[in-house]
Amino acid sequence: MAILITGGSGQVGFELQREFSLFGPILAPTRHELDLTNAHAVDAYLNEHRPELILNAAAYTAVDKAESEPALAKCLNAKLPKQLAGYAAKHDIPLVHYSTDYVYPGDGVIPWREDSSTAPLSVYGQTKLEGDQAVSQSGASCLIFRTSWVYAARGNNFMKTMLRLGCEREGLTIVNDQVGAPTPARLIAQITRLALITHHSPPIIGIPTGIYHLSPQGETSWHGFACEIFEHALLLGKKLAIKSERVASIATAAYPTPAQRPLNSRMALGKLEAALGITMPTWQSQLSLTLKELYEK
Numbered sequence: 001m002a003i004l005i006t007g008g009s010g011q012v013g014f015e016l017q018r019e020f021s022l023f024g025p026i027l028a029p030t031r032h033e034l035d036l037t038n039a040h041a042v043d044a045y046l047n048e049h050r051p052e053l054i055l056n057a058a059a060y061t062a063v064d065k066a067e068s069e070p071a072l073a074k075c076l077n078a079k080l081p082k083q084l085a086g087y088a089a090k091h092d093i094p095l096v097h098y099s100t101d102y103v104y105p106g107d108g109v110i111p112w113r114e115d116s117s118t119a120p121l122s123v124y125g126q127t128k129l130e131g132d133q134a135v136s137q138s139g140a141s142c143l144i145f146r147t148s149w150v151y152a153a154r155g156n157n158f159m160k161t162m163l164r165l166g167c168e169r170e171g172l173t174i175v176n177d178q179v180g181a182p183t184p185a186r187l188i189a190q191i192t193r194l195a196l197i198t199h200h201s202p203p204i205i206g207i208p209t210g211i212y213h214l215s216p217q218g219e220t221s222w223h224g225f226a227c228e229i230f231e232h233a234l235l236l237g238k239k240l241a242i243k244s245e246r247v248a249s250i251a252t253a254a255y256p257t258p259a260q261r262p263l264n265s266r267m268a269l270g271k272l273e274a275a276l277g278i279t280m281p282t283w284q285s286q287l288s289l290t291l292k293e294l295y296e297k
């Protein structure tokens, strides 16, 4: 049973490769081997390799840059998932797709539910929403995991940026009015495996199909996340230049960026927890695991 993992060099794709390595040959073409913006090449690849499960972890994730490259963002975030879902529907194989808190409008303080109204504030969020809609409407057996604030021991992410800046600078200013849950890519891969019945050929989705929120429990701001990163790193014996009293809170309005980001990225987890019969771990315990992995590497 061949498993196609797109975006295998990314944060989530890398962890999926590790998590699924026992369940069959993994196809994880690099950008050089398969340009995912080339629909003909994608078609030819699918028809040649005939995967029995598709995990679509490829995306255009540069949120600010997407504002000036909307066509490229749309190609990866909307057209590609539509094409993969079309293949999955036609060949009756499952598709797992990943989406984002940035599809929600970000107002208020109540956690979004999977059936809450969407209203993206950015090109990235809009193109991801179009991808979700295309996958949902494709008729394929699919799972869409909406996750948030993804980080990992590998790849580019906020945790690693903070650790780098924390070694170089004594002070930082970080926004404290965007609230959500930081999610390790490893957790996303683990939950993806739990949701699939992998000893079947082709594998089957083990929970009702559709959209699920996927993050740890609890909430914080980017400022709160940064402070926790520095605290855990110090506890693990790392030397930092940063002075905790100089990690300043600022409002989003004082940190202008090309793309607008949601202030309220809280996502209710009840649907996923009920479907899998689990309780999600806290974001703090997940940060601790990820930092240990980073420093053991």
Ligand SMILES: NC(=O)C1=CN([C@@H]2O[C@H](COP(=O)(O)OP(=O)(O)OC[C@H]3O[C@@H](n4cnc5c(N)ncnc54)[C@H](OP(=O)(O)O)[C@@H]3O)[C@@H](O)[C@H]2O)C=CC1
Residues within 6 Å of the ligand: 006, 007, 008, 009, 010, 011, 012, 013, 030, 031, 034, 035, 036, 037, 056, 057, 058, 059, 060, 061, 076, 098, 099, 100, 101, 128, 146, 147, 148, 149, 150, 151, 155, 156, 185
């Ligand atoms: N990062 C985050 O904070 C969040 C991410 N998500 C979603 O989770 C999923 C995984 O994200 P994440 O792992 O962080 O993403 P990354 O940015 O780490 O990885 C993206 C992957 O897509 C690949 N890719 C991009 N463009 C092309 C192309 N033209 N041809 C071939 N491959 C391409 C990249 O390849 P290459 O290495 O060659 O560039 C990389 O493997 C995405 O759907 C994302 O929207 C949801 C919420 C938060």
Ligand SMILES: Cc1cn([C@H]2C[C@H](O)[C@@H](COP(=O)(O)OP(=O)(O)O[C@H]3O[C@@H](C)C(=O)[C@@H](O)[C@H]3O)O2)c(=O)[nH]c1=O
Residues within 6 Å of the ligand: 061, 062, 063, 099, 100, 101, 102, 147, 148, 149, 150, 157, 158, 161, 172, 173, 174, 175, 178, 222, 255, 261
């Ligand atoms: C580096 C830095 C960032 N920030 C702010 C900017 C931003 O509001 C926040 C996080 O920065 P980032 O660049 O990681 O944000 P961003 O790239 O928007 O992160 C998002 O990526 C996409 C792919 C998603 O799907 C989202 O869930 C979310 O993870 O922190 C500061 O306030 N101070 C700083 O020194």
Ligand SMILES: [Mg+2]
Residues within 6 Å of the ligand: 061, 062, 063
């Ligand atoms: Mg980013």
